[in-house]
């Protein structure tokens with residue numbers, strides 16, 4: 530049986546550990562051999578028994594212990610964040626394209642829960658000797674994610690970190706994109722990596738074009754099947770579940786008319802992003 534067939538089978542796993550990361554955000558840890566092989570940016574379909582199955586990015590794979598980091602926004606994420614150690618969940622995946630390491634100087638920008646897949650990426654960049662600057666944007670201090678682990682990576686590998694908050698309650702007051710623009714204008718980077726809300730990705734993509742830095746971005750769309758069948762995750766000519774979620778500059782250029790402007794709703798209809 531091939532890897533692709535195997536990773537599409539649901540595996541039932543036991544929650545090993547739950548960590549509170551921030552207001553309404555928890556990391557759920559479990560052991561699963563296939564998920565531990567996930568590359569940064571890949572996602573799992575997580576089945577919460579009796580509720581729903583939802584896409585979640587892998588946020589860490591340290592020593593075979595896998596985590597997803599979940600922000601409560603609706604029924605399924607609420608149910609998952611209320612599950613205790615020892616509870617059972619179903620896992621399919623890992624699915625999708627992933628961030629590829631290129632060059633020796635990386636700028637990584639995360640907005641809100643978008644920082645979840647970037648934690649795994651930053652770990653890999655640093656282990657590969659890439660000098661990395663991470664700009665993490667949040668609305669307010671209580672929504673900053675992974676501070677302890679990022680500080681460990683700073684101490685061990687020299688990760689540079691800039692936190693931004695919209696209300697100035699922590700780090701630099703303002704938007705992560707504004708700080709990113711300042712850094713791009715002052716320093717040379719070989720790659721720009723990003724994950725967050727689509728309007729943020731759009732802004733960063735335009736900056737990456739202006740400063741001629743190749744970009745890779747992870748996009749989020751409503752997903753139902755995660756197998757390229759239902760069409761709920763379409764953006765331009767791509768399906769995020771099969772062709773993404775990570776897209777490079779060439780692909781982002783092709784979908785610039787939709788990027789950050791339109792999405793599909795739960796009925797698959799194209800609607801403006803507010």
Ligand SMILES: Cc1cc2nc3c(=O)[nH]c(=O)nc-3n(C[C@H](O)[C@H](O)[C@H](O)COP(=O)(O)OP(=O)(O)OC[C@H]3O[C@@H](n4cnc5c(N)ncnc54)[C@H](O)[C@@H]3O)c2cc1C
Nearest residue numbers: 583584585586598599600602603604605606645750751752
């Ligand atoms: C590839 C991928 C990776 C993701 N990684 C993570 C992650 O690491 N951590 C995390 O917390 N969330 C992640 N998400 C988003 C997560 O899947 C949704 O928040 C979840 O499906 C919402 O389910 P719900 O039943 O709690 O909310 P619902 O009741 O279904 O929806 C509540 C609100 O969330 C919006 N929403 C629902 N589904 C999605 C979706 N797939 N994408 C964006 N908005 C959605 C709805 O429009 C609605 O406004 C990811 C999504 C994708 C496509």
Ligand code: FES
Nearest residue numbers: 753755759760770
């Ligand atoms: S989620 Fe069904 S086509 Fe992508």
